[in-house]
Amino acid sequence: MKLDRLVGKHGRIGRTAARRVIVAGRVRVDGRVEVGISQEVDRFARVELDGECVREGGRRIHVMMHKPAGVVSATRDAEHVTVVDLIDDPDRDELHLVGRLDRSTTGLVLLTNDGNWSKRLMAPEKKVAKVYLVETRDVIPVGAVEEFARGFYFHTEDLTTAPAELELLGERRARLTLHEGRYHQVKRMFHRIGNRVVALHRERVGEIVLPAELAPGGWRYLTKEEVEA
Numbered sequence: 001m002k003l004d005r006l007v008g009k010h011g012r013i014g015r016t017a018a019r020r021v022i023v024a025g026r027v028r029v030d031g032r033v034e035v036g037i038s039q040e041v042d043r044f045a046r047v048e049l050d051g052e053c054v055r056e057g058g059r060r061i062h063v064m065m066h067k068p069a070g071v072v073s074a075t076r077d078a079e080h081v082t083v084v085d086l087i088d089d090p091d092r093d094e095l096h097l098v099g100r101l102d103r104s105t106t107g108l109v110l111l112t113n114d115g116n117w118s119k120r121l122m123a124p125e126k127k128v129a130k131v132y133l134v135e136t137r138d139v140i141p142v143g144a145v146e147e148f149a150r151g152f153y154f155h156t157e158d159l160t161t162a163p164a165e166l167e168l169l170g171e172r173r174a175r176l177t178l179h180e181g182r183y184h185q186v187k188r189m190f191h192r193i194g195n196r197v198v199a200l201h202r203e204r205v206g207e208i209v210l211p212a213e214l215a216p217g218g219w220r221y222l223t224k225e226e227v228e229a
């Protein structure tokens with residue numbers, strides 16, 4: 001909602017008077033003076049007029065989880081346990097996933113009730129890095145590094161995958177950094193070089209790293225720094 005409309009409605013002064021008080025610097029959004037009458041204000045922002053609360057902000061929730069294998073990246077599932085089932089928060093039903101992992105994949109999953117935050121993190125133009133540890137059935141040839149960097153053509157979507165960084169850690173072990181998130185992307189990329197992923201684990205999304213002390217099935221709220229990164 002635009003700030004003038006919100007102040008007019010919740011402050012019961014009407015939109016015209018709301019514009020006057022905003023321009024005069026009497027309105028604060030999350031503690032900061034805001035003079036933009038058309039500023040979009042989401043449901044989480046606390047809005048004050050002359051230091052009096054006009055509208056209490058909602059509770060923003062940002063969670064990281066170490067997803068165990070066998071748990072589905074969904075909010076509800078008739079058959080399987082979901083990541084949301086594992087979160088003990090009174091408002092957990094408001095949460096949505098910021099990118100999914102396959103049921104067999106382990107590692108970092110992010111959840112939030114803040115749609116603007118998840119949109120920013122998922123926006124294709126932001127090219128946020130997703131880092132995976134991969135174990136494969138067969139030996140990964142050195143030439144794969146070049147192939148992953150060049151990209152693979154996916155018929156279904158009619159596109160070529162963006163340059164991905166493959167770092168070989170062992171004969172059948174690698175770290176893969178993607179800057180996009182297509183359906184089953186890691187598995188499909190390895191399939192294209194005639195190999196097969198036998199274990200997949202996500203270590204990082206953007207600047208948010210799965211901490212070593214967070215055991216499978218464990219979760220915690222993100223810190224302010226992690227949310228802002």
Ligand code: URA
Binds near residue numbers: 184
């Ligand atoms: N790529 C996959 O193939 N699976 C995942 O879970 C994530 C990325």
